[in-house]
Amino acid sequence: MSFLRERGMGASILVAALSSSFGVTLLATTKYLGFLAGETLGETGTVTLMVGILSVIFIVIAMYVGAIVTANTFSTIVAGRTRQIALLRLIGSTARAERRKVAGQGLVVGLIGSAIGLAIGIVIALAGTSIAGRILDAPAPDDTFSAWMALPSIAVIITTWLAAWGGSRRVLSVTPLAALGGSVVRSQDEARGGRAKNGFAIVIGLLGVLLLIGGLILGLLTPAAVVVSFVGGLLSFTALVMGSAAVMPPVLRLVGRAFGGSATSRLAAENALRYPERSSRMSIGVVVGVTLVVMFAVATETFEQVLLQGVPAEEADASGISAFLDLFSGVMMGLVGFSAIIAAVGLVNLLTIGVVQRRTELGLLRALGLSSGQIRVMVLLEAAHITIASTLLGLVLGVAYGWIGAQSTIGYYPDGGLLVAPAIPWVPVAIVIGAMALLTLVAAVTPTRLATRISPVEALAAA
Numbered sequence: 001m002s003f004l005r006e007r008g009m010g011a012s013i014l015v016a017a018l019s020s021s022f023g024v025t026l027l028a029t030t031k032y033l034g035f036l037a038g039e040t041l042g043e044t045g046t047v048t049l050m051v052g053i054l055s056v057i058f059i060v061i062a063m064y065v066g067a068i069v070t071a072n073t074f075s076t077i078v079a080g081r082t083r084q085i086a087l088l089r090l091i092g093s094t095a096r097a098e099r100r101k102v103a104g105q106g107l108v109v110g111l112i113g114s115a116i117g118l119a120i121g122i123v124i125a126l127a128g129t130s131i132a133g134r135i136l137d138a139p140a141p142d143d144t145f146s147a148w149m150a151l152p153s154i155a156v157i158i159t160t161w162l163a164a165w166g167g168s169r170r171v172l173s174v175t176p177l178a179a180l181g182g183s184v185v186r187s188q189d190e191a192r193g194g195r196a197k198n199g200f201a202i203v204i205g206l207l208g209v210l211l212l213i214g215g216l217i218l219g220l221l222t223p224a225a226v227v228v229s230f231v232g233g234l235l236s237f238t239a240l241v242m243g244s245a246a247v248m249p250p251v252l253r254l255v256g257r258a259f260g261g262s263a264t265s266r267l268a269a270e271n272a273l274r275y276p277e278r279s280s281r282m283s284i285g286v287v288v289g290v291t292l293v294v295m296f297a298v299a300t301e302t303f304e305q306v307l308l309q310g311v312p313a314e315e316a317d318a319s320g321i322s323a324f325l326d327l328f329s330g331v332m333m334g335l336v337g338f339s340a341i342i343a344a345v346g347l348v349n350l351l352t353i354g355v356v357q358r359r360t361e362l363g364l365l366r367a368l369g370l371s372s373g374q375i376r377v378m379v380l381l382e383a384a385h386i387t388i389a390s391t392l393l394g395l396v397l398g399v400a401y402g403w404i405g406a407q408s409t410i411g412y413y414p415d416g417g418l419l420v421a422p423a424i425p426w427v428p429v430a431i432v433i434g435a436m437a438l439l440t441l442v443a444a445v446t447p448t449r450l451a452t453r454i455s456p457v458e459a460l461a462a463a
Helices: 009-041 045-080 082-090 095-136 147-167 169-173 176-180 188-218 225-242 244-259 263-274 276-307 313-319 321-357 359-367 372-410 426-452 456-462
Strands: none
Touching: 009 045, 009 095, 009 147, 009 321, 045 082, 045 095, 045 147, 045 169, 045 225, 045 276, 045 321, 082 095, 082 176, 095 147, 095 169, 147 169, 188 225, 188 372, 225 244, 225 276, 225 372, 244 263, 244 276, 244 372, 263 276, 263 372, 276 321, 276 372, 276 426, 321 359, 321 372, 321 426, 359 372, 359 456, 372 426
């Protein structure tokens, strides 16, 4: 269990705990909202169906984000263990045995994190239901928490283990000869595998786009078409994640030009472009978080505008529909923020691990004449490059996915029309932008402190 003290493992446990508590809390919340809808509106048919669909969608999204962050974390950790793994290979260990060891560590991380998250989720569910009942003066359901609500915690264990297994695939390319050198040269087979991965990403991306279009068309007939759109969005975004090493560098290059031509700015921009896999691992989690928040905000705002179209405000308030929609939107927006927090934890964790693994490089820059302040600014600018580029891409994707999700759900409404313009809630968008600016500062605190502690003498000795 000593591996748990390694940098990055604590953050991975936190990610698993957040994902687990998210799922448990969301199931309890949506169950309560369905119960409240029956008490307020007098019927639970369509509302219960939509609440159930949304709960499953958001649980899958949370585990999806957690799996991306965990896989990227273990990929980065394995990259830092290259020399150690190569030494073990040199004395007789096999690549598959080392990969099983890393996957086993992911399983332990998932077990610990999901257990913590399950306990937190139960407490939040019980306390939240009690508080909401007092505020709304509404009766509480007989069974706030059921045994089946622990299913997300079990799913988190499985997804964390699978993510660690996927993130450890680089172990297979580590040879015993790497123990005699300082790095592992990218092999031709690995390069071909990269092209094959990009080709597969293009295929599932096109399939995802077709499903998104199909969801828009089916949305004219049934609100359940949002499931088709969700699968299409999941496939298309998975394609983006798989091809992020090719998608993110152009965006990062564009953002880097806005930071001027000073030495530290150029170094920060070149570092992001020189290691596209590392930069894409850091940025894709933020893209996921921003996309989720903006997507849900746009979808909710668009859905509410169409649903209340032609209904006087007094009538909407009297019937309780407006209050229920506002409550539902606020609660779900708070819950979806968990996914953004998971992504933020991933960025901070990967940026910190990256600085630790670049001790020699940063020390050599100090030896060449860069001051501690310049190193600090360079690391801060790297974090800024990643968060700004990720935020811009996430905003565009969030508006697109949110509009498609809303259109797939409300296209069948007679008053909605064939196509509905996306309604962009500017307050949540402004909050997202402000949160990303704060995340840049928070994410750079630990890495900049570590970077300035690196001694040039130690770097020259290690080189």
